Amino acid sequence: MKQLLDRFERGSAVVGTCRWLRSSAKTADQEATHPRHEVSLRFGNRLDRLAFSFEWRVAALGLRRLVYKYDCRAVLAVFPDLPMVRAAIAVAEACRIPFLVHLHDTVEESLSGTPYERMAREVESAIFRRPWQALPLTGGLKEHYGRKYGTDFIELPHPYSEDLPVSFDPTPFAATACWSGNVYAINDRSFVRLFDACRMAGARFVVTSPMPKASFYRFVDGEFDVRFLARRSEYLEFLRRQAVHVVGLNWPDETSVHRDELATIFPTKMPEYLASGVPVLVHCPQEYYLARFIRERGCGLVVSDRDPGAIETVMQRLMRETGLRAELGRRALEVVRDRFCVTRVVSVLARHLDDVQRSLRGA
Template identity: 25%
Template sequence: MNLVSVEANRGPDQRKTLAPLQVAIVTTAAPPSANGQARVLGQIVAPTMFAPPMFLTDQMNIVELDQAHYGSHFELSPPRFQLTTRKWGKLAGRFNHSGGLLRSVMVRAGEITRILHDGAVDVVVGCSGNPFDLPASFLAARRLRIPFVAYLFDDPVYQWERGIYRNIARVSEQIWSRGALRLIAPNEVLASDIRKRLPRADIHIVRNPAAVALNESPAKRPDANPARWRLLYTGSVYSAQASAFRNLVAALGALGGRFAIDIYTGQHGSELVTNELASPHVDVHPQAPHATAVALQQAADVLFLPLAFYSPIPEVIRSSAPAKLGEYLASGRPILVHAPAGSFITELIRNADAGLVVDTPDPRKLAEALNRIADDEVLRSRIVANALVLARQFSVERARADFGATIASVVRH
């Protein structure tokens, strides 16, 4: 096997031998799960490269253990967001929340330490996603004298709205980052934002991979002038996409029924979806299994990739790398991006000419882009071909190699 390996001497009677690396990963979402972070982790930590990983999480309820998976799971206790449920004044309330967060970090660090104490773990990987896992993973790794790597799926500071969480995350970052031998980010925009705050950080890019084959021979539309073009969106629908979806609904209405969109989401019953996006041109469905979602993507007329223009966390929107991006690129279908200028997905798609980009919150421009896609077969063929080329950057093989090289480098550190 092509193992990422390290010279290991794990016992007094053992000779120094080559052994696969053992990683412990602390995450809000462990694989197998439909969650984007879980899907990435499940793909990059492969049997061909690593010993069975140890996943530590406080959300075992979303782990689909009946599905095929690699590694073992350890449940962490749920965090306490405050010291007491008693009502306090403003100043005392801040202390109550701050103390609760600090207590949760220390408790979690102790749990991680106990779980890993007797294991032959080579590297601890702490993932972003909540205020606890990065600092707790760092503290546990330091106690155990194990290398620590921070995996930043989103900005660990600005993923929180202004207030106590962001303030604590900013302070926490200055602590755990000093012990992180490597930082992993899914794209260059997030890496640049982190480097401005942490100029000495050693940041490595590992793309969110797409575990799908390139659809290099997409089926042509049977009708050159269809009665209605079907857009598709698969994934979460919440504040991170809300304003972009509202613009699309307005554009679809202005186009008089030429276009409609199918939305497959776990938030199909939310107020945003059922009320604000209600339209005769919008069909909402429950979240589809991953394999079904990929098949739907490859059968759609146009794939819609939105990010919000008005958000309390614009920094996260700017650096967001949706897990579905690689799948969209590999689908063989034209992509329409509706997201703010300067964001990772707008610049990536525009620079590669891999889709049409509307980077202003203007329904009229969105409608114009939809008509261009429908009316120009040469345009569709060109952006699909370029998207397939770009999709190779998001291959599972490349992500596994990049992740494996990063982890191996800290063991040799």
């Protein structure tokens, strides 16, 4: 979201973003007719231990002061920060300004069976009271809520801000399979199968994550590398030097995570994987949105067989067939250019905010 707002079109609207960061309020452009302000709040550990139901009320107090101080015209909140979304809704309604929620996950489904299920249900009801208030991050979420509420929504994907390469060398630097991000209930079983397939292929398994290497030994036993690349430029360069990027999601019978949550997931770093020009291997059920996205656009290969041997066969193809690597890389760059380019995403948000403002003025 910060990437998106840093490029926000001048004069379109004032937007407050609610996120769990250090307290600050920053003016993006003092000379703009309607500057946007980034509003961030963070609770300390002691406050985090208090009852969950009080957190959003405390957040709302700080957010309301900032809305008045900067004369915000709209509030844009980011889910899955549930307390901040609840605070944003309360403040926006009290101040009689519109709120929008950028949905990175399902709301009710992602918190099903947790102590926060009731609040999630209430928050989802408030978000979808007016369809324009919801901005799904992915086409999977857009489809899910379209079926659930019988209406269409504006998809607002993660933007890719850097220039795309004009050309690239499809020859891999080394035989590596790169997994980016942490391992938990949505992907732990698939992670193990991808690791096993990589070992069968004689390739080096590489993980990019801020977590210590020891934390991954709970899932796999064998040699692998863990790299943490704090600088974005270093991370992007590292992605370009891999042979294959691997992405996995668990099957519904392998986890307690709600099926609709699994079926709508689209990794937030997928634009970076695709923009690297390196082939992407996706391992998940074929009906998941992630699998359909890759398959329909021809920008990677999907393996929906849970046999590590089947994954290894496809991994070998991606590492050895230069023509296939070149074609997948070309299509991947086209997808990033057409769908995730930051100028396109900014224009989608700006146009939607302008439409909302005009609609409210005419109401």
